[in-house]
Amino acid sequence: MCKILLTGGAGFIGSHTAVSLSANGYEVVILDNLVNSRADVIDNIEKITGVEIPFYIGDCRDEKLLEKIFTENEIDTVIHFAGLKAVGESCEKPLEYYGNNLDATISLLKMMLKHNVYKLVFSSSATVYDADNPSERVEGMRLGCTNPYGWTKYMCEQIIRDTCRANKQLRAISLRYFNPVGAHKSYLIGENPKGIPNNLVPYIQQVAIGQREYVHVYGDDYNTVDGTGVRDYIHVCDLADAHVAAAKYLAEHEGCMEINIGTGKGTSVLEMIHSFEKANNVKIPYRIEARRAGDVDSVYANTQKAYELLHWKAHLTIEDMCRDAYNWQCHLQKQ
Numbered sequence: 583m584c585k586i587l588l589t590g591g592a593g594f595i596g597s598h599t600a601v602s603l604s605a606n607g608y609e610v611v612i613l614d615n616l617v618n619s620r621a622d623v624i625d626n627i628e629k630i631t632g633v634e635i636p637f638y639i640g641d642c643r644d645e646k647l648l649e650k651i652f653t654e655n656e657i658d659t660v661i662h663f664a665g666l667k668a669v670g671e672s673c674e675k676p677l678e679y680y681g682n683n684l685d686a687t688i689s690l691l692k693m694m695l696k697h698n699v700y701k702l703v704f705s706s707s708a709t710v711y712d713a714d715n716p717s718e719r720v721e722g723m724r725l726g727c728t729n730p731y732g733w734t735k736y737m738c739e740q741i742i743r744d745t746c747r748a749n750k751q752l753r754a755i756s757l758r759y760f761n762p763v764g765a766h767k768s769y770l771i772g773e774n775p776k777g778i779p780n781n782l783v784p785y786i787q788q789v790a791i792g793q794r795e796y797v798h799v800y801g802d803d804y805n806t807v808d809g810t811g812v813r814d815y816i817h818v819c820d821l822a823d824a825h826v827a828a829a830k831y832l833a834e835h836e837g838c839m840e841i842n843i844g845t846g847k848g849t850s851v852l853e854m855i856h857s858f859e860k861a862n863n864v865k866i867p868y869r870i871e872a873r874r875a876g877d878v879d880s881v882y883a884n885t886q887k888a889y890e891l892l893h894w895k896a897h898l899t900i901e902d903m904c905r906d907a908y909n910w911q912c913h914l915q916k917q
């Protein structure tokens with residue numbers, strides 16, 4: 583059986599990917615330092631899959647620990663989720679973000695080459711596209727970022743491309759995620775942000791259960807369908823399946839590439855709020871406020887490359903995302 587190491591596998595996207603990989607017959611090993619997750623996530627992955635998951639608590643920059651993991655397990659492929667991801671925090675603590683995200687990627691690549699592990703899937707982001715591009719982002723478009731977090735993704739993509747160029751055996755796919763939301767239908771795993779959520783859907787979830795009073799809608803004067811910002815929301819279970827497709831692709835093809843992972847459809851903030859109300863029969867109060875610094879009007883994925891190369895496309899709807907996000911939040915509240 584093919585063994586896949588998930589760095590950051592206790593996190594939101596990593597935990598869902600562990601479940602999808604296991605359902606597709608892969609063995610999973612997880613490394614996570616738990617800076618933004620909890621150890622009980624591993625128990626819940628095990629509950630869902632019925633499989634015991636080897637779990638190493640530690641830092642991806644710790645080369646001794648990586649050495650141990652690669653020695654104890656015959657790793658075939660690595661999926662590298664480990665990273666810090668809060669845009670605002672990255673502006674306040676740039677060195678922490680560059681240090682963590684770049685060093686983790688470099689240590690991992692070094693150790694992969696040392697142990698003859700030649701397949702890598704990297705968690706990149708739609709944020710690497712220059713904001714002035716047309717709304718529908720296509721892989722070849724101009725890149726450029728507006729915050730240190732985004733630059734770490736941009737630089738890691740470059741580090742991976744350069745390492746592939748120098749080591750022809752290495753194969754890599756950087757998946758550029760759009761806006762992952764929702765939760766697994768068992769409601770045992772999902773996103774559990776610390777403090778006040780920065781992102782729209784986790785914020786709506788907390789308003790829905792009365793934990794917060796109303797949604798702050800950041801601007802209604804954008805050039806969009808109703809003036810509010812448009813994004814490409816993707817169900818985290820669809821996103822998890824894209825990693826399975828990427829792992830399969832790497833087993834059969836050489837190369838180094840970047841692939842968008844989104845639905846190809848844009849949804850505005852107000853459309854999301856109304857869909858959430860309808861899907862869950864709840865009221866979501868909101869207030870229109872000033873634009874948030876750094877936001878753009880509309881971003882969604884061109885999904886052709888994902889479909890052509892990975893034979894993957896998203897299936898779950900905005901309604902599925904809203905329902906699963908709400909049920910997960912209700913489950914969290916009961917804990």
Ligand code: NAD
Nearest residue numbers: 590593594595615616617618619641642664665667705707
């Ligand atoms: P998350 O914070 O839930 O998961 C990341 C995990 O990595 C956490 O469990 C954290 O504890 C761990 N981690 C961080 N630094 C580490 C280190 N040095 N060593 C070991 N573990 C470490 O985030 P997520 O939403 O699951 O995102 C996963 C990846 O996808 C991240 O790289 C993120 O930047 C990227 N991404 C996320 C989004 C999003 O909106 N969620 C969008 C685009 C890209």
Ligand code: UFG
Nearest residue numbers: 707708709759760761780781782785798799800811851877
């Ligand atoms: N928004 C609100 N109110 C909120 C939060 C967000 O109106 O409380 C609006 C934003 O202005 C934007 C939309 O909702 O128009 C989506 O905002 P998010 O913060 O949920 O998502 P972003 O597209 O800004 O960014 C997210 C991640 C980034 C990642 C990017 C692309 O935070 O790290 O998706 O994947 F890079």
